[in-house]
Amino acid sequence: MLNSAKDQSMLISLEDVQKWYGTFHALKSISLSVRKGEKIVLCGPSGSGKSTLIRCINALETIEEGKIVVEGHVLDGSTKSIDAVRREVGMVFQSFNLFPHITALQNCTLAPMRVRGVSHADAERLGRKYLERVRILDQADKYPAQLSGGQQQRVAIARALCMEPKVMLFDEPTSALDPEMVKEVLDTMIGLARDGMTMICVTHEMGFARQVADRVIFMDSGEIVEEAEPEVFFKSPEHQRTKTFLGEILAHH
Amino acid sequence: MGPIGEDQFLFLMQGLKWTVLLAIVGFIGGGIFGILIALLRTSKNKVARTITAGYIGVFQGTPLLMQLFVVYYGVALLGIDVNAWIAVAVAFTLHASAFLGEIWRGSIEAVPKGQTEAANALGLHYVSRMKDVILPQALKISMPATIGFLVQLTKGTSLAAIVGFIELTRAGQIISNQTYRPLLVFGIVGAIYFIICWPLSHAGSRLEKRMAKAAR
Numbered sequence: 047m048l049n050s051a052k053d054q055s056m057l058i059s060l061e062d063v064q065k066w067y068g069t070f071h072a073l074k075s076i077s078l079s080v081r082k083g084e085k086i087v088l089c090g091p092s093g094s095g096k097s098t099l100i101r102c103i104n105a106l107e108t109i110e111e112g113k114i115v116v117e118g119h120v121l122d123g124s125t126k127s128i129d130a131v132r133r134e135v136g137m138v139f140q141s142f143n144l145f146p147h148i149t150a151l152q153n154c155t156l157a158p159m160r161v162r163g164v165s166h167a168d169a170e171r172l173g174r175k176y177l178e179r180v181r182i183l184d185q186a187d188k189y190p191a192q193l194s195g196g197q198q199q200r201v202a203i204a205r206a207l208c209m210e211p212k213v214m215l216f217d218e219p220t221s222a223l224d225p226e227m228v229k230e231v232l233d234t235m236i237g238l239a240r241d242g243m244t245m246i247c248v249t250h251e252m253g254f255a256r257q258v259a260d261r262v263i264f265m266d267s268g269e270i271v272e273e274a275e276p277e278v279f280f281k282s283p284e285h286q287r288t289k290t291f292l293g294e295i296l297a298h299h
Numbered sequence: 300m301g302p303i304g305e306d307q308f309l310f311l312m313q314g315l316k317w318t319v320l321l322a323i324v325g326f327i328g329g330g331i332f333g334i335l336i337a338l339l340r341t342s343k344n345k346v347a348r349t350i351t352a353g354y355i356g357v358f359q360g361t362p363l364l365m366q367l368f369v370v371y372y373g374v375a376l377l378g379i380d381v382n383a384w385i386a387v388a389v390a391f392t393l394h395a396s397a398f399l400g401e402i403w404r405g406s407i408e409a410v411p412k413g414q415t416e417a418a419n420a421l422g423l424h425y426v427s428r429m430k431d432v433i434l435p436q437a438l439k440i441s442m443p444a445t446i447g448f449l450v451q452l453t454k455g456t457s458l459a460a461i462v463g464f465i466e467l468t469r470a471g472q473i474i475s476n477q478t479y480r481p482l483l484v485f486g487i488v489g490a491i492y493f494i495i496c497w498p499l500s501h502a503g504s505r506l507e508k509r510m511a512k513a514a515r
Contacts, residue, residue, distance in 0.1 A: 105419075132420065135420075137417075137420040139413060145431075145432055147435045147439065160431065
């Protein structure tokens with residue numbers, strides 16, 4: 047199926063993944079491979095399973111059938127495999143989910159200290175480095191509630207980066223933001239992409255998809271309907287469902 | 300009718316000392332075991348959840364007075380010689396842990412799911428997830444209810460009189476019997492309870508207002 051050279055550069059692979067919520071078939075035979083450094087944009091109507099799909103990759107959701115491998119670790123439901131996978135995977139949420147009772151910097155230092163056993167001083171160095179990278183170091187000692195939505199989301203990106211993950215998952219990172227703050231978050235993500243981070247982004251920001259995506263994947267009703275390079279995807283989508291979706295999305299932007 | 304002088308007042312203060320000590324012991328013991336109950340009640344383990352639900356049900360569903368009786372005389376029936384002080388401390392700890400456990404369970408569940416997910420995504424394990432992320436937020440949410448219970452507990456210590464404890468209420472009863480001035484004596488006793496409990500209630504409602512503001 048895959049030759050070994052290709053295999054080595056493969057960071058994530060999903061094979062025939064099935065997920066149900068009760069009787070609702072949320073993911074239908076999803077197969078997907080992501081190479082190192084690849085940027086993938088997942089789009090589709092709400093309820094199409096795109097968020098569920100990326101949440102399966104770091105085991106926030108369990109799957110009923112199929113196989114997920116991340117950086118050689120097979121997700122088999124054991125704590126050990128989940129830990130191993132989460133060590134490689136960073137995640138950014140729609141609603142930021144910063145820890146509100148600690149400062150931006152403490153949000154960044156917590157996991158390195160607790161999970162990787164980094165010393166307090168080293169964790170702070172790490173935290174400052176990544177807060178600098180998302181250009182928000184000047185807000186390091188503020189609490190999340192004192193920051194704007196865009197700033198909070200950038201702190202959330204820095205928090206994930208502090209674990210030095212091999213891949214970043216973005217679950218609609220700009221959907222909860224006021225329009226004027228979307229750009230600062232997208233610029234941060236574009237910067238990350240330029241630095242070679244492997245990324246899977248669930249987003250409806252088609253400008254972002256055009257600019258950075260290697261592949262755009264369209265999902266509907268729990269299935270991958272279509273995947274293509276952005277050029278092809280936007281110019282000449284194959285399926286009617288994709289055309290309808292793009293028509294709706296682009297009419298609003 | 301006898302006078303109420305310095306001796307009588309000192310006797311009441313002796314009683315007050317036990318009232319405060321009982322409340323503190325109940326609160327500390329109840330706090331430690333209450334956290335444990337709350338954690339078991341919210342754990343993934345179904346057996347732990349069921350047992351703690353039963354525990355909370357029993358202690359919330361029966362009078363504190365009866366709980367004191369059962370522990371005080373029950374332990375003696377087992378042939379173990381315990382003094383009243385330990386029996387009462389145990390009873391208050393059991394009682395308070397059930398109530399605080401239930402209050403804190405609610406607070407743990409009131410912390411948004413996204414917090415647990417973010418902690419999980421970062422790879423934090425249960426202990427750190429609870430200690431560093433969930434419990435600090437849950438305790439903050441629970442403050443008004445926790446303080447409310449502390450006030451209830453303080454007043455509830457008067458029931459310890461039934462097993463021979465001379466705490467504030469029992470001390471008042473004794474003085475009242477000596478001096479035949481029940482209205483005056485219990486007026487003083489009531490005022491003392493009020494002086495302890497009112498600032499607590501007040502602090503609780505102030506906290507609640509501040510939190511409502513912060514949440515906006």
